[in-house]
Amino acid sequence: MSLLVAGILLWSATHLFKALCADVRARLIARIGEWPYKGLFALLIVASLVLMVSGWKATLPTALWQPPAFLRHVTMLLVPIAVILFISARAPTDIKRFIRHPQLTGVKLWAVAHLLSNGEIRSVVLFGGLLAWAVLEVIAINRRDGAWVKPGPVGATKTLISALIGLALAAVLVYAHPWLSGMPLLPRG
Structure with a gap:
C-alpha cells in the first residue's frame, strides 16, 4: 500500500x-x-x-464494501464520457466552451466512476487519491490563471470528430483493461 x-x-x-x-x-x-x-x-x-x-x-484486494451490480453499468456509461472529456482538452471542440478544464474533469469523472464499482481499499486509495489530486489541480490552476476566458466556437463537426475519437479510445481501453489493470471488463468466450 x-x-x-x-x-x-x-x-x-x-x-x-x-x-x-x-x-x-x-x-x-x-x-x-x-x-x-x-x-x-x-x-x-x-x-x-x-x-x-x-x-x-x-x-491485496481487501473489500470495504460490495458495490451493487448496477453500479458497474453506471461506470461503463461514465468512463466513455470521461475519455471524451480527456481527449477534448487537446482537440478542437466546443466542449471547452462549457467546461474550463475538460481533461481534469474527465479524470474526476473517471475516478468517481471507478469508485462507484470498486469497493476495495486499494481502489479507494488509488481512485480517491487521483480524484483529490484533480480537484486540487483545478483549484490551483484557477487561482493561478484567474478568470476564465472561454474559447471561440469550432463547430459541431470538429466536436463530433473529437467525441468519436474519445469513444474509439474508450472501446480500446475496455478491450485492453485486463492487460492494463488485471481486471477483465468483458465476459470471456
Whole structure:
C-alpha cells in the first residue's frame, strides 16, 4: 500500500508544482533549461506511474464494501464520457466552451466512476487519491490563471470528430483493461 500512496503523492506533487510554484518552476527552467526540465518532469511522472502500478499489484484486494451490480453499468456509461472529456482538452471542440478544464474533469469523472464499482481499499486509495489530486489541480490552476476566458466556437463537426475519437479510445481501453489493470471488463468466450 505504501508504494501506491507514494505514487499518488509523487504524481500529485509533480503536477501541482506547475500551478502552485510558478515562480520556482520558472527559475528552475531558467537554470537548467526547458528540455532538461521537461525530461525531469517526465521522469517523475513515469516514476509515479511505476510506483502506483507496483503498489496496486502488491496490495491485496481487501473489500470495504460490495458495490451493487448496477453500479458497474453506471461506470461503463461514465468512463466513455470521461475519455471524451480527456481527449477534448487537446482537440478542437466546443466542449471547452462549457467546461474550463475538460481533461481534469474527465479524470474526476473517471475516478468517481471507478469508485462507484470498486469497493476495495486499494481502489479507494488509488481512485480517491487521483480524484483529490484533480480537484486540487483545478483549484490551483484557477487561482493561478484567474478568470476564465472561454474559447471561440469550432463547430459541431470538429466536436463530433473529437467525441468519436474519445469513444474509439474508450472501446480500446475496455478491450485492453485486463492487460492494463488485471481486471477483465468483458465476459470471456
